[in-house]
Amino acid sequence: MTVAEMVTADASFSRKIRVMQKFFGLQVTGKLDYSTMAVMNKPRCGMPDVANYHLFPGEPKWTKTTLTYRIDKYTATMSKSDVDRAIDMGLKAWSDAAPLSFVKTNQGEADIMISFESGDHGDSYPFDGPRGTLAHAFAPGEGLGGDTHFDNAERWTPGANGFNLFTVAAHEFGHALGLGHSSDPTALMYPTYKYQHPIGFRLPKDDVKGIQALYGTKHSGQKTSVVSESPHPAHCHPNLSFDAVTALGNELLFFKDRSFWRRQTQLTTLRANSIAASFPQLMANVDAAYEIAERGTAYFFKGPHYWATRGLRIQGPPRLIYDFGLPSIVQKIDAAVHLTSSKKTLFFVGEDFYR
């Protein structure tokens, strides 16, 4: 047996060679042939500024900026809410970098139909059981275009074991939006699996360049006039809603964007204050707040962090919401309330609550 025969006899090696050949546009033989060796030995460009992303031939892209998605079939290995979160965060990675938004639907035909499928599932790209192909997505377009399928034979997880659904979904959505593979090893679109922690994930530079090459930069030409003329929103506006409300001593605090209002129980006037001036650590956009009156303490939540106060004074550095036992995939909470009678605190996240 020659060396070449030995290496081709190893199926996973051959598979890797095939992936590499496909990536570099070589004839896909699965064998370590001369042109493949030549590519392997070629010096790689070390210049950080060279774009390494690839678009699909013909550069298909969506011609609208709001896309619908629907999770049509779930998997048995992960809870429905963990799947929803991984998918949402996978899409958010892209909508944070380009002027795209994604709207979830639960019925009818969405632009991006998402499902977990086993073996042959009717699109002439059957899945292959555990490992091998993990998922695939169709380039932008009508019908199957944008649709994203995950191999139900994989052990999908919200964490670092098995295959992390967020990681693979974010990669697949790159394809569904029109990106091919990148030759930049730090890119999400680089064709090797590397677990990415969903919380605080930011799209690597090369992927940002790729998505912006297709859809432009976020807010280009639409940003300047959005900041409202009055520094604080009018508190009587009929559409006003609050980000968070909590009692604090004998006052009620209402938070909205960069402002908060203090309402003393015996007073009826409300005066807007700047959050940044009173609570510089919070700056703006508080997610949730609650008070434990017996302790004279309130807690403020923003993203994965929370702060404790004594009166109107924040005590100490921010801490992580996982201290409360929230699952690590939760990136922010929507609301929190402390029930004095049962001494329990409820945290609301999407359609779930934790206690």
Ligand code: TQI
């Ligand atoms: N599935 C391939 C992928 O999505 C499908 C594929 C192969 C492909 N060659 C392609 C898609 C060329 C577009 C263009 O990449 S996969 C990873 C990796 C896969 C691989 O199952 O091999 C991820 C799916 F390699 F990056 F980890 C997801 Cl994240």
Ligand code: CA
């Ligand atoms: Ca598989």
Ligand code: ZN
């Ligand atoms: Zn499929």
Ligand code: ZN
């Ligand atoms: Zn890929």
